[in-house]
Structures are given as structure tokens and as C-alpha cells.
């Protein structure tokens with residue numbers, strides 16, 4: 076079994092269509108794949124068709140943009156009911172705010188990169204109404220020869236500490252956990268402490284414990300511990316938390332396609348037992364088993 080529960084298509088900031096992703100997943104021997112585009116369920120219908128074509132089990136998901144005490148937190152929602160109106164209304168609001176944030180970002184960048192325009196950013200999009208993000212600015216800057224690729228953009232002008240930065244537009248993390256539950260879904264924190272893990276000397280504090288246990292009390296179901304951006308210190312501590320509170324633990328690639336991010340399909344995996352726990356807890360939508 077090769078179970079990969081985190082991937083992105085052209086409906087958000089992935090470089091490949093849903094059709095291409097499932098083609099590559101089949102070639103990579105992936106048995107089970109979740110599509111988890113940022114703040115949208117637009118790719119699910121196509122994913123069901125493509126997964127069936129290749130004999131791959133499909134897990135519907137979303138990666139919801141949230142903020143917890145000023146820290147950007149990505150929250151994976153598995154098997155929510157996509158027809159639940161409050162869920163779609165909130166996702167639509169986040170997508171609008173994503174667009175506004177990118178417009179402000181482009182305004183900031185234009186002080187230095189005069190050829191960059193919002194039209195150039197929109198020209199990189201292959202889907203209508205998709206979730207805009209920094210990667211699309213990166214693609215536009217690459218098309219205008221302002222940077223070589225996404226990596227160079229993120230290491231330079233799009234870095235969080237560069238002067239152009241505009242904070243991301245998400246909902247409160249606790250609100251997201253509750254919304255996922257109300258949608259019949261299961262909430263798993265994506266790549267927990269990824270940003271902090273970049274520090275060589277990460278030290279776990281009482282504040283970390285307070286923040287994380289508060290979310291667990293509010294109903295957070297688990298952590299994506301096995302992800303390339305979760306460092307060893309975070310991983311060891313989170314593994315302890317998972318055992319203490321009997322939570323779900325997942326592993327995934329966070330695939331964004333060739334040229335999207337270096338992450339390759341199936342580079343991290345989830346145990347079948349954990350997928351079964353997600354299925355057992357969810358009431359919103361179903362896994363499409365191959």
C-alpha cells in the first residue's frame with residue numbers, strides 16, 4: 076500500500092492538472108491519493124473520474140488556510156460534506172481574501188519589479204476561480220524573467236522576511252477545526268511546525284504545549300507528522316502528543332507537481348490503520364475505494 080494524503084492541482088497552486096496527477100500517481104505505484112487543494116473542493120469531481128480510471132483509491136480533502144495566535148496554520152480537512160453550505164461559504168470568503176492579499180503583494184513588489192502586474196499573475200492561472208497564492212506571483216515573475224523559478228522567488232522577494240511580505244488570509248484555526256467537524260470531516264494539522272523546524276535549535280516550550288493542547292481540546296483529530304518539512308525535534312515531540320491524546324498521525328508528500336516544489340508523490344506515506352480511523356470518524360463524504 077502506498078497511501079499519500081496531500082496533493083495540489085491547478086485548482087490551487089499545483090503545476091499539474093488533476094488528470095496529470097493521477098496519471099503520475101499510477102506510474103509511481105500510488106494506491107491511495109488525497110487531493111487537498113488550498114481552500115477549494117473544485118477538483119474532487121474530476122479526481123473521482125481519474126482515480127477510477129487508474130484503479131486508485133481517492134480520498135477527498137481540502138487544505139484550509141488558518142491563523143492561530145498570529146501563526147499561519149494549514150489545516151487538512153478529510154471527507155467533509157462538500158455540499159455543506161457554511162463550509163463552501165467560508166472557503167469562498169477565504170479565496171476572495173487570498174486574491175486581495177495577492178493584489179496587495181503585487182502592489183508592494185511593483186515598487187521594485189516594475190514589469191510585474193496583476194494581469195501577469197492571472198495569466199498563469201489555468202482554472203477559473205482558483206485559489207491564488209504566492210506561488211502564482213512566483214510563476215508570473217519567472218515568466219517575466221524576474222526570477223528563474225518558484226524556489227528563487229521564495230528564497231528572495233517572496234520570503235516571509237522580505238519587505239514585500241503581506242500576511243496570508245485565513246480564518247481562525249479553532250473556527251476551522253469546528254467547521255470541519257460540523258461538515259462531517261476529520262481535521263489534521265498539515266506539516267505542523269514546518270516554519271519553526273527550519274531553525275537548527277528549535278526548543279519546545281510550555282507555550283507550544285498550551286497552543287497545541289488547546290486545539291486538541293477543541294477537537295483537532297491529528298497531525299501530519301510524517302512530512303519533509305517537519306524536523307526531528309518537532310517530530311519527536313508531536314509523536315509524544317499523538318500517543319498521549321490518542322490522535323491520528325498521517326504522512327504525505329504535499330505534491331505540487333514538477334517545478335512546483337521538490338516534493339515527489341509517495342515520498343511520505345500514511346498507514347492503512349490511520350486511514351481507516353479517518354474513515355470511521357468521518358460522516359461528511361466517503362472514500363472512493365478502488
Ligand code: AMP
Pocket residue numbers: 088207208209210225226229230243331335336
Ligand atoms: P501562500 O499560501 O500564498 O502564503 O503561499 C504558500 C504556498 O507556497 C504553500 O502552500 C506552498 O505550496 C508554496 N511554497 C512555499 N515555499 C515554496 C517554495 N520554496 N517553492 C514553491 N512553492 C512554495
Ligand code: FE
Pocket residue numbers: 083088089113331
Ligand atoms: Fe501549496
Ligand code: FE
Pocket residue numbers: 138149265266
Ligand atoms: Fe501547506
Ligand code: ZN
Pocket residue numbers: 081083138265329
Ligand atoms: Zn499543501
